[in-house]
Amino acid sequence: MRRKSFEDFDCSLAQAADYLGDAWVLLILRNIFNGMRRFDEINSHLEIPTNTLSDRLKTLVGRGILRREPDPVDGRRAEYRLTPKGEGLYPIMIALVQWGECWEGSPAGPRIYLSSRTDGKPLPPVQVRDASGLPLTPRQVVAKPGPATTEHMRKLYGGNW
Amino acid sequence: MRRKSFEDFDCSLAQAADYLGDAWVLLILRNIFNGMRRFDEINSHLEIPTNTLSDRLKTLVGRGILRREPDPVDGRRAEYRLTPKGEGLYPIMIALVQWGECWEGSPAGPRIYLSSRTDGKPLPPVQVRDASGLPLTPRQVVAKPGPATTEHMRKLYGGNW
Numbered sequence: 001m002r003r004k005s006f007e008d009f010d011c012s013l014a015q016a017a018d019y020l021g022d023a024w025v026l027l028i029l030r031n032i033f034n035g036m037r038r039f040d041e042i043n044s045h046l047e048i049p050t051n052t053l054s055d056r057l058k059t060l061v062g063r064g065i066l067r068r069e070p071d072p073v074d075g076r077r078a079e080y081r082l083t084p085k086g087e088g089l090y091p092i093m094i095a096l097v098q099w100g101e102c103w104e105g106s107p108a109g110p111r112i113y114l115s116s117r118t119d120g121k122p123l124p125p126v127q128v129r130d131a132s133g134l135p136l137t138p139r140q141v142v143a144k145p146g147p148a149t150t151e152h153m154r155k156l157y158g159g160n161w
Numbered sequence: 162m163r164r165k166s167f168e169d170f171d172c173s174l175a176q177a178a179d180y181l182g183d184a185w186v187l188l189i190l191r192n193i194f195n196g197m198r199r200f201d202e203i204n205s206h207l208e209i210p211t212n213t214l215s216d217r218l219k220t221l222v223g224r225g226i227l228r229r230e231p232d233p234v235d236g237r238r239a240e241y242r243l244t245p246k247g248e249g250l251y252p253i254m255i256a257l258v259q260w261g262e263c264w265e266g267s268p269a270g271p272r273i274y275l276s277s278r279t280d281g282k283p284l285p286p287v288q289v290r291d292a293s294g295l296p297l298t299p300r301q302v303v304a305k306p307g308p309a310t311t312e313h314m315r316k317l318y319g320g321n322w
Contacts, residue, residue: 011191011261011272012257012258012259012260012261012262012265012266012272012273013187013188013191013254013257013258013261014184014188014191014261015261015265016187016257016258016260016261016265017184017187017188017191017257018184020182020187020257021181021182021183021184021185021186021187021188022182022183022184023175023178023179023182023183024182025182026174026177026178026181026182027174027175027178027182030172030174030175030178030317031317033299034317045316045317064264085264087299088260088263088264089260090289090298090299091252091256091286091287091288091289092253092256092257092260093174094289094302095252095253095256095287096173096174096177096178096181096253097173097174097177098173099173099177099249099250099253100172100173100174100175100176100177101173102249103225103246103249104173104176104177105173105309106309107309108308108309109307109308109309110307110308110309111172111173111306111307111309111310111311111314112173112304112305112306112307112310112314113304113305113306113307114302114303114304115302115303115305116291116292116297116301116302116303117300117301117302117303118291118293118295118297118301119291119292119293121291121292122292123289123291123297123302124290124291124292125252126252126256126287126288126289126290127252127287128251128252128255128284128287129285129287130277130279130280130282130284130285131277131280131282131283131285132279132280133294134277134279136277136279136284137251138194138248138251139278140277140278140279141255141275141276141277141278141284142275142276142277142278143273143274143275144273144274144276145272145273145274146270146271146272146273146274147269147270147271148266148267148268148269148270148271148272149272149273150272153272153273155206156191156192156195156206
């Protein structure tokens with residue numbers, strides 16, 4: 001990726017934004033969460049330049065979000081699968097879909113319905129909740145420095161600490 | 162923004178990725194969720210080229226995520242505040258921080274502790290949950306087409322519908 005790296009911003013969000021802050025990465029992950037595994041399969045659903053797709057897949061493998069392994073049917077080809085670190089992005093992906101549907105919806109109604117197999121009911125919006133499950137607003141959340149806080153984060157959160 | 166627009170991908174995630182898939186946008190939003198409102202304040206915590214910051218703020222105002230209004234102290238200056246649409250990004254921001262902290266943590270321990278004012282307890286991870294509050298894995302979630310489903314989304318989710 002061509003732009004400035006945020007790796008030196010030692011902040012939890014900057015670390016995530018460093019490679020998730022890329023529309024192609026988000027769309028590639030969407031396809032993989034939807035069960036696509038092979039390069040040409042991901043490519044055919046995305047109309048992405050193949051060198052861009054190679055670059056992003058390499059980054060995602062390098063950062064431990066995807067693992068690359070031989071296709072069980074044709075060993076010359078590769079499959080891409082989510083690692084546990086990649087699966088950890090699931091709440092972010094669903095929250096993005098729900099936010100897009102809520103705020104950038106189509107006038108013709110919902111484009112997609114998400115529901116749970118546990119009870120067949122619609123998926124409630126992903127929310128920030130306290131330990132007892134109560135939804136929280138930004139003002140109800142407190143940030144405190146941990147042992148690995150950096151000068152950068154101290155300045156950033158200074159007003160709230 | 163210089164790259165391909167995803168607006169014509171009529172998919173809820175692509176709509177969100179179109180402008181959230183940008184590391185600067187995520188970091189600007191982080192600063193604004195942390196209470197920063199003025200251009201120079203956001204800038205001083207981000208070391209962002211001023212023309213890039215102007216461009217991203219203009220996009221975020223244009224997409225209805227921020228509103229720009231005169232600074233109540235000095236009317237010649239502007240303040241940027243989250244709209245309800247912008248506040249709707251809060252679960253995504255917290256999930257990104259938690260994911261970064263969990264998977265890109267510092268060996269020296271946590272950089273940040275998030276807790277709730279409601280009970281003083283640590284914030285549990287943002288999760289996808291069913292209507293009764295049970296956490297869900299990707300395989301427990303079903304996607305079905307809505308009335309505004311497009312050919313693009315039908316192809317994308319085809320395998321799962």
